[in-house]
Amino acid sequence: GWEFKGLRPDQVSFGVPSGPKSANRGFVTPETVLRTLTCLVQGTGCDTIKPKQTYPTFRGVMTWSINWDKYDNFAFSKPARQALDSLGGNSPSPPTPSSQKPVPSTSAPNTRTPSTTKPSVPPTSVAPHSPSPPTTSPYTKPPQSSSPKPTAGPTNAPVTPTPSSGSKCDGKTGGVCYWPFNKQVLPYAKSDCDKWTTDFVWCP
Incomplete structure (x- = not known):
């Protein structure tokens, strides 16, 4: 076997x-x-x-x-x-330090000698920058377009109200918490439906 x-x-x-x-x-x-x-x-x-x-x-x-x-x-x-x-004993162990110590360099450090010559052009002072005052709204309205808006012709189709959650409700109404992914009505109140996960929608 x-x-x-x-x-x-x-x-x-x-x-x-x-x-x-x-x-x-x-x-x-x-x-x-x-x-x-x-x-x-x-x-x-x-x-x-x-x-x-x-x-x-x-x-x-x-x-x-x-x-x-x-x-x-x-x-x-x-x-x-x-x-x-x-269960213990399963945590990763800390890294072990290297046994080799760094070897100091024997060459002299690279240093610069300060310049003693005066600049040919005297420095000028600059006024400090003043920030512009804050705006009351971070959003600015775009300019109006001068092109005509399209118009729709008359229609005989009945107007069907749609729930505020759009097509995610799959036609479910009556104040239910709905999970579109599983097409499942859940036993949650509106407050719970709104806080558990963004996958759930409230269908009025």
Whole structure:
């Protein structure tokens, strides 16, 4: 049969949902994340499967729907960061100083002798520059164009009001928080919808 020889450290990854709302299944508690990381890095606390070799340089955890983690006040990322930090011994070591000391130069420094001759033209004084007063507005209106503006002919098409968020709402209305990328209505109030991420739009 086929023998599993284990993975190189650069082949090991770890990813879980950030919270119970971010996926239909697969969410694990912070304790499970810590136990799994301890198993991978130190080889202790493993459940039924123990790696053939540990991964002491393992330093990362991936999650999806991280916006839910922010919504949950970072209930995933804070314990995950603490778990990674608690494993210890994985911080990069500081650079070692060079054992060679610099050798001083034996040549004389390059110096200049000051000139003792007087300038042929006497120096003139210049009045200090006075900055111009600040303007009240950083924006200046462009000049008006003299070309005629195009006019549209009459139309029989009905006027359809569009929401203020434009086509990003995909026709959703009624005061909903909408995620155009996933075409998903989210359970957020307007104040939450506006602050979580710029990917969400409020559709009045």
